[in-house]
Amino acid sequence: MTAPIHYRHEGDVILTRVLDDIVLLFHRPSGQTHIVVSPVPELLDALREGGPATAADLLERLSRDFDLGPIDETGERIEAHLVELLALGLIRPS
Secondary structure (H helix, E strand, O other): OOOOOEEEOOOOOEEEEEEOOEEEEEEOOOOEEEEEOOOHHHHHHHHHHHOOEOHHHHHHHHHOOOOOOOHHHHHHHHHHHHHHHHHHOOEEEO
């Protein structure tokens, strides 16, 4: 089975505002504002900068800049965040 590929929306579908340790994400299509904290902004940045990715790709990208701890546990957490972001419409699947 092939791992799903995730994409960040292009253009101004999501407006982002950083307020200290939190980030506000306004999703234009739904009209909803989401309040997120680390590691969600970092995941979205990794998708924006590196392009479409699987959870394993994001784990590799993020491990270049951050000490992520146990790889198995971190990979599961990244996958869980991706599932939540997909459900909210903040990223899209392949």
